[in-house]
Amino acid sequence: MRSMTAPGAPGRCQRCLLLSAWCVCDVVGQAQPSRPEVLVVRHQWEAFKSTGTARLAALALSNLRILDMAAENPEPIREALRSLQDAWLLYPGGVAADQTVTRPKTLVVLDGTWRQTRKMLRRLPELSRLPRFSLAPPAGAEARPRLREAPRPDARSTLESIADALSELDSLECGERLLALHATFVERTRRSRGQLDASWGAAGTGG
Ligand SMILES: [Zn+2]
Numbered sequence: 001m002r003s004m005t006a007p008g009a010p011g012r013c014q015r016c017l018l019l020s021a022w023c024v025c026d027v028v029g030q031a032q033p034s035r036p037e038v039l040v041v042r043h044q045w046e047a048f049k050s051t052g053t054a055r056l057a058a059l060a061l062s063n064l065r066i067l068d069m070a071a072e073n074p075e076p077i078r079e080a081l082r083s084l085q086d087a088w089l090l091y092p093g094g095v096a097a098d099q100t101v102t103r104p105k106t107l108v109v110l111d112g113t114w115r116q117t118r119k120m121l122r123r124l125p126e127l128s129r130l131p132r133f134s135l136a137p138p139a140g141a142e143a144r145p146r147l148r149e150a151p152r153p154d155a156r157s158t159l160e161s162i163a164d165a166l167s168e169l170d171s172l173e174c175g176e177r178l179l180a181l182h183a184t185f186v187e188r189t190r191r192s193r194g195q196l197d198a199s200w201g202a203a204g205t206g207g
Contacts, residue, residue: 016059017050022188024056027181031062034170036107038064038162039084041077041120041127043112051189053159053182054111060181061162066111074123081126084108089130090165091117097131103169107133111158135164145186157182 013023038061040054047068058064069077081087086105088097097104108130110117121127135156138144146157156164159182167175190196 016056018185018189019192022192024181024185024188025059027184028056028059029177031060032174032177033063034061034166034174036088036104036169037061038107038109038166039080039087040064040066040109040111040158040162041081041124042066042068043110043116043120044068044070045116046111052111053157053185054109056181056185057159057162057178060178064162069120069124078124078126081108081124084130087130088133089127090135090161091121091127091132092134094128094132097133099133099168104131104133107162107165107169109158109162109165133165133169135161135168138164145183145190159185 009017011019013020013025016024016028018024038057040057042052042054046052046054054066058066067077067080084106087108088104088106089108089110091110108127110120110127112120138156144160146160159178163175163178163182165175166178187196
């Protein structure tokens with residue numbers, strides 16, 4: 001089940017869009033830059049989902065940009081991608097980026113379901129030209145709390161993907177900060193839905 005949240009919805013924090021009682025802005029802290037900077041290409045359907053995590057990453061990272069891809073017109077995104085220099089795409093497969101030599105200036109991240117991101121790859125041929133950076137299945141990933149049902153135990157939310165990528169490309173500290181934000185976001189959102197009982201914390205399960 002996906003919930004949609006319009007900006008300006010009553011009872012919600014205008015910054016993180018969560019219900020005010022469960023706002024995560026206290027743990028977001030001040031936005032900090034990352035190296036590489038992150039460019040999220042977001043499927044338009046993700047934009048106002050209250051479970052979307054790219055928005056939270058944008059609150060935490062001062063140099064993260066989100067471009068929303070409208071299905072009917074990919075041209076603005078294509079143009080933005082063409083202007084990138086020294087960019088990698090966070091995505092499995094393809095020609096792997098040579099991580100021993102260099103670090104990218106920009107990491108491009110696709111935000112959407114697997115089906116949506118595969119479609120984005122087809123509609124944005126500029127993406128195919130980027131070296132790919134793939135994440136290894138994280139140790140203990142199946143124990144990480146999530147909101148959405150993951151297709152595989154090692155499937156990550158967008159915020160987690162950015163966190164794990166920046167743990168490798170920027171610093172462990174940068175990644176851990178984002179993972180902590182993700183954990184708080186999941187916990188508070190589930191509490192707001194009455195999905196958590198006293199056993200939470202003892203054995204967080206994916207979902
Ligand atoms: Zn908030």
